[in-house]
Amino acid sequence: MLLIGSHVGFNKDTQLLGSLNEALSYKANTFMFYTGAPQNTRRSNISKEITEEALEIMKKNNLDYSKVIVHAPYIVNLATADPEKFIFAVNFIKSELKRCQELGIKYIVLHPGSHVGSGIETGITNIAKGLNMILGETDVMILLETMAGKGTEVGSKLEELAKIINLVQDKDHIGICLDTCHLNDAGYDIVNFDDFLTKFDSLIGINKIKCVHINDSKNELGSHKDRHENIGFGKIGFTTLINIIYNDKLKDVPKILETPYVDRQFAPYKYEIEMIRNKKFAENLLDKIRQQN
Ligand code: FE
Numbered sequence: 176m177l178l179i180g181s182h183v184g185f186n187k188d189t190q191l192l193g194s195l196n197e198a199l200s201y202k203a204n205t206f207m208f209y210t211g212a213p214q215n216t217r218r219s220n221i222s223k224e225i226t227e228e229a230l231e232i233m234k235k236n237n238l239d240y241s242k243v244i245v246h247a248p249y250i251v252n253l254a255t256a257d258p259e260k261f262i263f264a265v266n267f268i269k270s271e272l273k274r275c276q277e278l279g280i281k282y283i284v285l286h287p288g289s290h291v292g293s294g295i296e297t298g299i300t301n302i303a304k305g306l307n308m309i310l311g312e313t314d315v316m317i318l319l320e321t322m323a324g325k326g327t328e329v330g331s332k333l334e335e336l337a338k339i340i341n342l343v344q345d346k347d348h349i350g351i352c353l354d355t356c357h358l359n360d361a362g363y364d365i366v367n368f369d370d371f372l373t374k375f376d377s378l379i380g381i382n383k384i385k386c387v388h389i390n391d392s393k394n395e396l397g398s399h400k401d402r403h404e405n406i407g408f409g410k411i412g413f414t415t416l417i418n419i420i421y422n423d424k425l426k427d428v429p430k431i432l433e434t435p436y437v438d439r440q441f442a443p444y445k446y447e448i449e450m451i452r453n454k455k456f457a458e459n460l461l462d463k464i465r466q467q468n
């Protein structure tokens with residue numbers, strides 16, 4: 176069964192229940208959330224009552240919570256050569272993993288980090304060192320996201336991710352999240368997605384893929400820009416994205432939309448999910464969203 180959803184909000188009052196209700200309003204059967212704002216590290220305590228109430232509603236809706244994803248904030252940087260920032264990132268990610276454990280979440284997506292001039296090899300070493308300090312205290316698996324290669328980002332090449340994973344001791348708790356926009360912007364031709372998967376399998380192993388971010392891209396192959404576009408409205412296109420979403424080798428992996436709000440105010444996810452289920456591109460989708468909101 177296709178597992179399709181989007182990133183959703185999470186606030187301190189409604190917590191998991193708010194996230195779930197937002198996902199259900201999009202007719203999603205999975206979702207991804209940050210445990211607070213994506214751009215900062217302020218976090219509130221997890222309410223057991225709210226979590227249990229949300230779990231009950233998931234059961235009634237046949238939503239498989241074991242594949243719901245958390246995303247770590249993107250400002251922490253394990254690749255940094257600055258010792259203070261590095262320790263801050265390690266401690267913060269550790270606390271995020273504990274929050275995931277409290278929520279019963281198994282997977283957390285992490286941007287590997289940016290080396291900020293210290294060089295790719297130093298970045299890789301630091302990330303692996305950080306992961307080895309973080310892992311081992313919970314059952315949560317960290318999913319390194321494939322990056323676009325903007326600035327000094329580490330992880331836009333599969334070889335870099337493979338090197339990090341090779342250096343991690345606790346291999347059972349490290350996996351990968353593919354992001355279609357990032358793959359395109361990094362220069363991977365995903366039109367022939369099976370060829371890409373063959374390459375991925377030889378370098379990392381296809382069973383490591385536990386999440387796929389489905390985004391179109393505003394930019395050409397290899398642009399290193401990282402600007403997401405609505406499904407079918409960018410340079411990747413609807414047909415290629417549908418082929419990835421319905422690829423048999425990834426059929427049990429949750430697919431998460433992180434496409435932009437239309438006119439910065441209307442969530443597109445309900446409409447994009449419907450279009451993906453129909454497997455038919457709706458040219459007028461963005462206008463429809465504007466009219467119905
Ligand atoms: Fe991400």
Ligand code: FE
Pocket residue numbers: 320354388433
């Ligand atoms: Fe992503």
Ligand code: ZN
Pocket residue numbers: 354356357401402403
């Ligand atoms: Zn992105």
